[in-house]
Amino acid sequence: MNEVSLQLDTRYVRDERLGDHGLTEEQIGQLTPRTAEILQEIATERKQGQHRFRDLPHEKPQLDEIKQIVEDYRDSTDNLIVLGIGGSALGNIAVQSALNPLTYNLLPNHQRRGPRLFVLDNVDPVYFEAVMQLVEDQWDRTLVNVISKSGETAETSAQFLIVRDRLIKALDEEEARKRFVVTTDASKGTMREIVDREGYRSLTVPEGVGGRFSVLSPVGLLSAAFCGIDLDTLLAGAAAMDEAVSNPDPQANPAATLAMIHHLYMQRSKRIHVMMPYSQQLRDMADWYRQIWAESLGKIRPADKVCVGPTPIKALGATDQHSQVQLYREGPNDKVFTFLEVNEFDCDTIIPMAFEGVEAMEYLGRSDEGTLGGLLSAEKRATELALLASQRPSLTIRFPQINERSVGEFIYLYESVIPIMGKLMAINPYDQPAVELGKLLTFHFMGRKGFEKSPMEG
Amino acid sequence: MNEVSLQLDTRYVRDERLGDHGLTEEQIGQLTPRTAEILQEIATERKQGQHRFRDLPHEKPQLDEIKQIVEDYRDSTDNLIVLGIGGSALGNIAVQSALNPLTYNLLPNHQRRGPRLFVLDNVDPVYFEAVMQLVEDQWDRTLVNVISKSGETAETSAQFLIVRDRLIKALDEEEARKRFVVTTDASKGTMREIVDREGYRSLTVPEGVGGRFSVLSPVGLLSAAFCGIDLDTLLAGAAAMDEAVSNPDPQANPAATLAMIHHLYMQRSKRIHVMMPYSQQLRDMADWYRQIWAESLGKIRPADKVCVGPTPIKALGATDQHSQVQLYREGPNDKVFTFLEVNEFDCDTIIPMAFEGVEAMEYLGRSDEGTLGGLLSAEKRATELALLASQRPSLTIRFPQINERSVGEFIYLYESVIPIMGKLMAINPYDQPAVELGKLLTFHFMGRKGFEKSPMEG
Numbered sequence: 033m034n035e036v037s038l039q040l041d042t043r044y045v046r047d048e049r050l051g052d053h054g055l056t057e058e059q060i061g062q063l064t065p066r067t068a069e070i071l072q073e074i075a076t077e078r079k080q081g082q083h084r085f086r087d088l089p090h091e092k093p094q095l096d097e098i099k100q101i102v103e104d105y106r107d108s109t110d111n112l113i114v115l116g117i118g119g120s121a122l123g124n125i126a127v128q129s130a131l132n133p134l135t136y137n138l139l140p141n142h143q144r145r146g147p148r149l150f151v152l153d154n155v156d157p158v159y160f161e162a163v164m165q166l167v168e169d170q171w172d173r174t175l176v177n178v179i180s181k182s183g184e185t186a187e188t189s190a191q192f193l194i195v196r197d198r199l200i201k202a203l204d205e206e207e208a209r210k211r212f213v214v215t216t217d218a219s220k221g222t223m224r225e226i227v228d229r230e231g232y233r234s235l236t237v238p239e240g241v242g243g244r245f246s247v248l249s250p251v252g253l254l255s256a257a258f259c260g261i262d263l264d265t266l267l268a269g270a271a272a273m274d275e276a277v278s279n280p281d282p283q284a285n286p287a288a289t290l291a292m293i294h295h296l297y298m299q300r301s302k303r304i305h306v307m308m309p310y311s312q313q314l315r316d317m318a319d320w321y322r323q324i325w326a327e328s329l330g331k332i333r334p335a336d337k338v339c340v341g342p343t344p345i346k347a348l349g350a351t352d353q354h355s356q357v358q359l360y361r362e363g364p365n366d367k368v369f370t371f372l373e374v375n376e377f378d379c380d381t382i383i384p385m386a387f388e389g390v391e392a393m394e395y396l397g398r399s400d401e402g403t404l405g406g407l408l409s410a411e412k413r414a415t416e417l418a419l420l421a422s423q424r425p426s427l428t429i430r431f432p433q434i435n436e437r438s439v440g441e442f443i444y445l446y447e448s449v450i451p452i453m454g455k456l457m458a459i460n461p462y463d464q465p466a467v468e469l470g471k472l473l474t475f476h477f478m479g480r481k482g483f484e485k486s487p488m489e490g
Numbered sequence: 491m492n493e494v495s496l497q498l499d500t501r502y503v504r505d506e507r508l509g510d511h512g513l514t515e516e517q518i519g520q521l522t523p524r525t526a527e528i529l530q531e532i533a534t535e536r537k538q539g540q541h542r543f544r545d546l547p548h549e550k551p552q553l554d555e556i557k558q559i560v561e562d563y564r565d566s567t568d569n570l571i572v573l574g575i576g577g578s579a580l581g582n583i584a585v586q587s588a589l590n591p592l593t594y595n596l597l598p599n600h601q602r603r604g605p606r607l608f609v610l611d612n613v614d615p616v617y618f619e620a621v622m623q624l625v626e627d628q629w630d631r632t633l634v635n636v637i638s639k640s641g642e643t644a645e646t647s648a649q650f651l652i653v654r655d656r657l658i659k660a661l662d663e664e665e666a667r668k669r670f671v672v673t674t675d676a677s678k679g680t681m682r683e684i685v686d687r688e689g690y691r692s693l694t695v696p697e698g699v700g701g702r703f704s705v706l707s708p709v710g711l712l713s714a715a716f717c718g719i720d721l722d723t724l725l726a727g728a729a730a731m732d733e734a735v736s737n738p739d740p741q742a743n744p745a746a747t748l749a750m751i752h753h754l755y756m757q758r759s760k761r762i763h764v765m766m767p768y769s770q771q772l773r774d775m776a777d778w779y780r781q782i783w784a785e786s787l788g789k790i791r792p793a794d795k796v797c798v799g800p801t802p803i804k805a806l807g808a809t810d811q812h813s814q815v816q817l818y819r820e821g822p823n824d825k826v827f828t829f830l831e832v833n834e835f836d837c838d839t840i841i842p843m844a845f846e847g848v849e850a851m852e853y854l855g856r857s858d859e860g861t862l863g864g865l866l867s868a869e870k871r872a873t874e875l876a877l878l879a880s881q882r883p884s885l886t887i888r889f890p891q892i893n894e895r896s897v898g899e900f901i902y903l904y905e906s907v908i909p910i911m912g913k914l915m916a917i918n919p920y921d922q923p924a925v926e927l928g929k930l931l932t933f934h935f936m937g938r939k940g941f942e943k944s945p946m947e948g
Contacts, residue, residue, distance in 0.1 A: 118812025133620040137596060154809045155869070157838045157862035158892075159770035162593040183850055187808055190841045190854050190865055197842040222850040229845075243812075303822065304762070304801055312617035323813035330817025341821035343762055345803060350645055351612045353928055354576025354701075355781035359788025361924035363799035364761065380615045383648045384655040387687075392641055392680040395938035396648050404615035407648055407936065411613070414931030417946055421927060434616075466819035469879060470811055473872035478865065480853035488875055 036276045037269075038441045040286045041428040044420055045293055045368075053365060053423040055296055060283070063292050063456075067282040070455045075278065084240035085447055088248045089270035089440070093238050095263060098250055101213055101233065102257045109175045110141060111167050112258050114151040115191045116179035116251075118323065119243025120215075121153035123252035123443075126320040130313045130439050131261050145260025147175070155187045164198065171202035171211070177254055179215040181237045183222030186474050215250050242462055244324045245447055248440070262436045269440025277448040287445055291452035293427065297368045298342055298457075302425075305342045306360070309372035310349035310412040313434050317372070318346035321446055328450045328461040335458055350411040357415060361422040369419060369426035372442075373412055376433050380405040494734045495727075496899045498744045499886040502878055503751055503826075511823060511881040513754055518741070521750050521914075525740035528913045533736065542698035543905055546706045547728035547898070551696050553721060556708055559671055559691065560715045567633045568599060569625050570716050572609040573649040574637035574709075576781065577701025578673075579611035581710035581901075584778040588771045588897050589719050603718025605633070613645045622656065629660035629669070635712055637673040639695045641680030644932050673708050700920055702782045703905055706898070720894045727898025735906040745903055749910035751885065755826045756800055756915075760883075763800045764818070767830035768807035768870040771892050775830070776804035779904055786908045786919040793916055808869040815873060819880040827877060827884035830900075831870055834891050838863040 045055050078086055114124055128149055133139065137148045150163050167174045176195055180188040199208035215235040216223035227234045235250035246252060248270055257263055273286075282288035294305060305325065307318040322344045330341030347356055349371065360367060381404045385397035396402055401410055416426050429445075431438045454461030475483040503513050536544055572582055586607055591597065595606045608621050625632045634653055638646040657666035673693040674681035685692045693708035704710060706728055715721050731744075740746035752763060763783060765776040780802045788799030805814055807829065818825060839862040843855035854860060859868055874884050887903075889896045912919030933941040 117809060121809075122813065133623075134617050135620040135624055138624055154770055154806065155862045155866050156768075156770040157835045157866070159592050160839060160862055161837050162591040165591075166593055166596055185812075186854065186865060187869075189851055190862060193841050193844055193851060193854060194839055194862070196844065222848060225848065226845060226851070303824075310614075312612055312614040326814045326817035326821075330819075330821035332820045339820055339822050341817055343803070343817065343821065343825075345801070348612065351575060351579075353925070354643075355580065356784045357928060358922045358924045359784035359799050359801065361788075361927075362790045362797055363784070363788035363801065364797050366761075367801075377615050379619050381618060381652055383651050386651055386654065387684065390680060390683065391939050393647055393651060393684070395933070395936055396644065396651060399937040401936055404613045404618055404648060404652070407613050407644060407932075408615070410932050410935035411645075411928070413935060414928045417931055418924075418928040421946065422924070464816045466816045466876075466880070467811070469819075470815060470869070470872045470876040473875055474865075474868050475853070477868035477871060478853055478859055479857040481849050488879065 036272050036286075036441050037432045037438050038273075038286070038445065039430040040289060041430060042289065042293065044416055045425040045427060047420060049420055050423050050425055053425055055293065055425070059296055060292055063296060064282050067288050067292055067452065067456070068280060070452055071280050071282060071285065071288060073455065074451055075280075081240070083451055084238065085242075085245035085248070086274060088238065088241065089267040089274060089444065092267055094235055094250050095253070095267075097235065098254050098257050098263070101235075101254065105175050106146070106258070109147045109173060109258070111170055111174040112147040112149050112255060113163070113167070113174060113176045113195065114149070114179060114255050115176060115188050115195065116151070117153045117185060117187045119246055120179035120188070120251055121151050122320045122323050123247025124255045125151050125153070126316040127247065127252060127256045127261060127266075127439065128259055129316040130434055131256075131436060132259055134312055136259070146258045149255055149259055151255070152191055155190060160191070160194075168202075171199050172207065175211055175213065177213050177215060178223070179251055180223050181217050181221065181243065183216065183224070183226065184471075186471070186478065213254065215254065244327055247320070247443055265436035266440040269437040270444035273441040273444040273448070277445060287448040288452055290427070290445075290449045291456060294342065294368060295453060295456040297425065302366050302368050303342050304345060304367040306345045306347050306367050306369045307372070308347040308349050308352065308369060310408055311372060311374045311431075311434065312348070314372050315346070315348050317439075317442065318348075322346050324446060324450060327464050329453055329457065329459065331459040333457065333459050340457055340459065349415060350408060353411060353415055357418070360424060361418060365422075365424060367424065369424065371412060371416060371426060371428045372431065373409070373428050374431045374434055377405045378434070383407070494730050494744075494899050495890045495896050496731075496744070496903065497888040498747060499888060500747065500751065502874055503883040503885060505878060507878055508881050508883055511883055513751065513883070517754055518750055521754060522740050525746050525750055525910065525914070526738060528910055529738050529740060529743065529746060531913065532909055533738075539698070541909055542696065543700075543703035543706070544732065546696065546699065547725040547732060547902065550725055552693055552708050553711070553725075555693065556712050556715050556721070559693075559712065563633050564604070564716070567605045567631060567716070569628055569632040570605040570607050570635065570713060571621070571625070571632060571653065572607070572635045572637060572713050573646050573653065574609070575611045575643060575645045577704055578637035578646070578709055579609050580778045580781050581705025582713045583609050583611070584774040585705065585710060585714045585719060585724075585897065586717055587774040588892055589714075589894060590717055592770055594717070604716045607713055607717055609713070610649055613648060618649070618652075629657055630665070633669055633671065635671050635673060636681070637709055638681050639675050639679065639701065641674065641682070641684065642929075644929070644936065671712065673712065702785055705778070705901055723894035724898040727895040728902035731899040731902040731906070735903060745906040746910055748885070748903075748907045749914060752800065752826060753911060753914040755883065760824050760826050761800050762803060762825040764803045764805050764825050764827045765830065766805040766807050766810065766827060768866055769830060769832045769889075769892065770806070772830050773804070773806050775897075775900065776806075780804050782904060782908060785922050787911055787915065787917065789917040791915065791917050798915055798917065807873060808866060811869060811873055815876070818882060819876060823880075823882060825882065827882065829870060829874060829884060829886045830889065831867070831886050832889045832892055835863045836892070841865070
């Protein structure tokens with residue numbers, strides 16, 4: 033049996049000290065039959081070709097091609113620049129932060145498992161030029177991965193035009209061409225047209241997989257592979273989680289359990305969902321979560337035109353104890369907390385005993401928990417209990433270790449919660465209609481032909 | 491007249507297209523007399539020695555001593571490590587991100603204005619050791635600024651014990667001693683005791699200035715000065731803003747105007763306050779804001795024991811358009827947005843014309859706005875209008891440029907909003923009682939003497 037390593041701990045949504053803010057077995061039980069139906073619907077729909085992201089860990093589209101590109105370019109690449117935004121960036125950043133040192137780009141070449149990685153997910157010129165300055169004498173050793181399904185994303189297209197221009201000026205047209213790998217639609221759209229015209233090497237955004245569900249596809253995997261992350265284990269973790277989240281019993285299915293708990297709390301006006309990793313490595317994973325949660329679930333519900341959806345927040349333990357916990361305990365009781373906890377860190381640091389007689393220092397080194405990891409665990413435990421004392425519910429997802437396996441599981445788990453939540457909320461989790469107007473307005477302001485009339489004029 | 495350079499634009503909280511979600515002149519007018527009273531109260535209380543943070547730009551405590559420390563250590567320092575958390579870290583990070591390149595630590599020594607800066611605001615052992623690895627052969631060229639008012643903060647004390655141990659092992663007791671500057675209480679507390687015992691060089695956390703209001707004191711200014719930031723101009727910006735936020739007419743006072751708008755919206759259940767800089771440099775400033783907003787205003791209101799307070803969120807334009815704007819437009823109308831916009835970036839990048847006939851690429855280079863800065867402005871304008879079309883109110887704070895002057899103004903503006911909001915909300919914005927239980931629990935779990943009994947047992 034392909035057991036998952038992540039553990040979901042729901043005790044502090046069920047604890048009776050939560051009073052009216054706790055969930056009872058009865059409440060969860062009442063939602064269970066409908067959730068079981070939803071799991072069946074999803075299983076059926078998968079067979080009909082829906083929920084395509086669920087197939088990625090099994091079909092592994094272009095995995096060999098990704099490895100081949102890394103093989104072909106590794107020796108000639110010291111810098112990898114990813115041009116992408118939203119779903120074309122957040123997954124890349126999250127996987128890199130989780131599985132490589134947070135000081136990765138500061139390390140000398142021989143201490144890194146791959147090139148320096150710059151994911152340029154904004155068009156701020158100061159930030160952009162600061163990164164350009166770092167690579168300006170190294171264009172011949174820089175590879176650029178442009179990620180855009182359509183080529184219509186103004187930010188990514190603008191960056192692409194600038195970087196292409198610099199590469200051509202630094203090298204020549206032919207050499208510049210070799211420094212691009214473009215991840216885009218298999219056959220249609222502006223970016224595919226440009227790939228064909230320029231002869232760029234390319235990868236494919238799998239059909240039917242939206243940006244925010246694409247990290248386990250070539251969108252997220254190329255940069256990961258370049259930076260030494262083991263894709264097979266990452267995908268094996270996701271595949272293992274597929275088994276767990278396919279369990280037809282909602283209460284034994286971690287995705288269904290998460291969906292039920294969040295849905296029940298939303299019905300009780302706890303619409304702010306805080307994800308708080310007690311791990312610096314998982315901080316950007318909470319940022320990835322923030323997109324999949326907000327963009328999938330923040331919707332006008334078709335049946336009654338009501339605006340629904342949770343507001344996700346990323347926080348960081350222990351740091352945000354000194355910033356947000358005052359509000360979390362004494363502010364409105366409108367939040368559900370999800371802690372990410374790590375049982376065993378890749379390394380730990382013993383706190384030395386010093387300053388005999390100064391108890392405010394001495395206890396730290398004397399304690400059985402006297403390591404930084406032990407302190408971080410104690411802080412997490414303290415925070416969940418302090419929240420409990422204020423009747424604020426919290427969940428914990430426990431990582432035995434942070435590695436490819438557990439990260440793959442985590443990503444797949446949270447992706448899989450989404451369609452269940454979508455059905456419980458009676459909204460479509462796969463579209464993003466409200467993003468459109470801003471895109472049209474940007475085209476209008478930037479003078480794109482065909483967009484002369486302001487879309488605000490209706 | 492000492493004019494401020496920041497502009498507050500409130501048109502999109504007043505626009506009639508907002509319908510019921512807009513504020514009328516009448517509503518603002520009704521709150522104005524009470525707010526005028528509050529401004530008078532604050533002016534009176536300042537004379538009585540309250541609101542001490544307001545005096546920092548004038549009194550400039552230890553400014554010469556800070557400059558002297560930088561002078562004394564600059565030539566022997568390639569790395570500056572700040573050990574602090576919460577208010578002892580967020581300001582340092584925000585000022586550095588705003589006023590030095592985001593690639594600062596990646597630059598070679600001669601391209602930086604000071605040492606590499608590492609603000610270690612967490613106790614994650616993997617993160618901690620990753621930074622330790624970077625400096626392990628350079629302890630003799632590393633300066634450590636420990637920031638803790640009391641010395642009771644477990645995270646900072648643990649880091650201090652470890653770093654001290656490594657410094658002693660790498661150098662010797664006497665040389666290690668010279669690599670510390672400790673910022674702590676003037677006369678009392680564990681950390682002051684240790685400073686006296688060890689003979690460390692030290693700076694003072696000004697009396698009566700809480701951690702989250704301390705960035706313009708030695709707490710935030712030492713690292714800034716080391717990294718080449720002009721403290722005099724930073725403080726001059728703050729001082730100029732003092733004039734503006736001392737204006738007794740609330741509607742001509744930017745702090746009072748911000749407080750009134752947020753208070754009115756909180757009364758109408760818009761309790762999520764999103765700060766969304768359209769500038770990578772200001773991203774960490776939104777994180778600083780997040781603390782001052784949450785920890786000051788998330789409180790049990792004494793009069794009726796109701797849990798009140800806004801939930802602050804940091805977002806980033808244009809990046810989060812591809813992550814959060816779907817929710818912001820179609821999710822519950824429970825948010826007020828504050829954009830930070832920059833008129834003139836330190837540099838800008840022209841988008842080249844290319845791919846003739848491919849309009850999805852060509853318009854970007856053809857446009858009068860055809861720079862990254864122009865595109866970012868267009869995106870901001872598009873987002874505020876898209877929000878308006880969904881009746882979501884937004885404010886803009888416009889920076890003519892990002893520099894010491896405007897950053898000083900901004901910090902002082904947001905600090906000054908807090909006591910006004912506190913009085914409007916009838917809560918004490920200067921305490922943080924709910925943080926206490928977590929600290930006690932941590933002492934308990936870590937085996938500190940005197941904390942053997944769990945504070946959960948009451």
